Amino acid sequence: MEVILLKLGEIVLKGLNRRTFEDMLVKTVRRRLRHAGEFDVKTLQSTIYVVPKNEDSDMDMAENIVSKIFGIVGYARAGGCEKAIEEIQKRAAEYLRDDLESAATFKVETKRSDKKFPLQSPEVSNLVGGYLLEQYPHLTVDVRNPDFIVNVEVREDHAYVHTTPKKGAGGIPVGTGGRGAVLISGGLDSPVAAWTMAKRGVQLVPIHFSSPPYTSELAHRKVENLLRKVSGYAGRMQMISVEFTKLQEAIRDNCPGDLNTVILRRYMLRAAEKIAELEGCGALITGESLGQVASQTMQAIACTDAVVSMPVFRPLIGSDKSEIVKTAYQIDTYDISIEPYEDCCTIFTPKHPRTKPKLHHIEFAEKNFDGESLMMEAIENRKFIDISP
Numbered sequence: 001m002e003v004i005l006l007k008l009g010e011i012v013l014k015g016l017n018r019r020t021f022e023d024m025l026v027k028t029v030r031r032r033l034r035h036a037g038e039f040d041v042k043t044l045q046s047t048i049y050v051v052p053k054n055e056d057s058d059m060d061m062a063e064n065i066v067s068k069i070f071g072i073v074g075y076a077r078a079g080g081c082e083k084a085i086e087e088i089q090k091r092a093a094e095y096l097r098d099d100l101e102s103a104a105t106f107k108v109e110t111k112r113s114d115k116k117f118p119l120q121s122p123e124v125s126n127l128v129g130g131y132l133l134e135q136y137p138h139l140t141v142d143v144r145n146p147d148f149i150v151n152v153e154v155r156e157d158h159a160y161v162h163t164t165p166k167k168g169a170g171g172i173p174v175g176t177g178g179r180g181a182v183l184i185s186g187g188l189d190s191p192v193a194a195w196t197m198a199k200r201g202v203q204l205v206p207i208h209f210s211s212p213p214y215t216s217e218l219a220h221r222k223v224e225n226l227l228r229k230v231s232g233y234a235g236r237m238q239m240i241s242v243e244f245t246k247l248q249e250a251i252r253d254n255c256p257g258d259l260n261t262v263i264l265r266r267y268m269l270r271a272a273e274k275i276a277e278l279e280g281c282g283a284l285i286t287g288e289s290l291g292q293v294a295s296q297t298m299q300a301i302a303c304t305d306a307v308v309s310m311p312v313f314r315p316l317i318g319s320d321k322s323e324i325v326k327t328a329y330q331i332d333t334y335d336i337s338i339e340p341y342e343d344c345c346t347i348f349t350p351k352h353p354r355t356k357p358k359l360h361h362i363e364f365a366e367k368n369f370d371g372e373s374l375m376m377e378a379i380e381n382r383k384f385i386d387i388s389p
């Protein structure tokens, strides 16, 4: 029998909420594992057990899926056996063969959560260690700095052997932090911002603005592909797609060119807030990083923020590009983000956008045309697209 043991993180500290968090996490693990076959998922002693129900259950796929679930700090594939010392010895020697053959030194660590088990933890470690030395004579024990640790866990139901657990996705379970509307473009930053907030438990409602035919079908597809990567971590979501073509043309035709971008961004935030309210979201999320481009100076951000009352989370505001790129590699969005498609932010852009726009100039310019009704029309015609990994 082989299982995957999932170690819970921070949620263990949350006192009264712990049960809710755990239940949510177990449900998430169950739902996501459906793609890998049939599994039993249950919690016992702060560990979630993933137990395959039959031969068809794909353990490699299951491992990949759980590695991306927020709320899990570590996970280990483990060999299970009956709770008898001879069984544990044999299981360790056989289940961990590859690691034991390639290591020179090792040690055994035992956790015994079944207090009725007749042997104490150090005795179990000694007996298993002794057996492994007999079976693999090239090995020596090194308790200080071993190449390899054999973990033995004697639990209520069975005993398990495994190596050092791998690092999980961390964070807290998606859904425990409320719903947030993330403004998503095809760039590098917004997918990373979305992922960062999902890590803090936020259920994502992605909103994308496009301006066909100025922006292409391929550009739209790119955003969907990015979200698919994010949904490997954040779970299924429904992307909301809004066409801003008429509104952008009106901005281009009626407003000073150097205010073009900041006015567009104000309409994006206004529209996003309206949609967020309809979707039961409590916050907006963007991928802005201070000083990265003209529309991300403190003054420009103040002008875009002025149009909404919902909190705007900007998880990357203090991140360097290199840090954002690192995360983009980690979550596998980098290669998609650098595909060269136009975004609606980059069409009709002036040569010299204002880096220090004045709010009263902007408000004056916005009076030149009826942006509100063009925006409402765009919102009414929004489309929903299902996104899953």
Ligand code: ATP
Pocket: 182, 183, 184, 185, 186, 187, 188, 189, 190, 191, 207, 208, 209, 210, 268, 285, 286, 287, 288, 292, 293, 295, 296, 343, 344, 345
């Ligand atoms: P990104 O890498 O996320 O595209 P950026 O560095 O290109 O960001 P901007 O184009 O100024 O910066 O966009 C800033 C933020 O505005 C983005 O991170 C995103 O949250 C939002 N945004 C930009 N374009 C769009 C769009 N077409 N649809 C929805 N949100 C957008």
Ligand code: MG
Pocket: 185, 186, 187, 343, 345
């Ligand atoms: Mg962009």
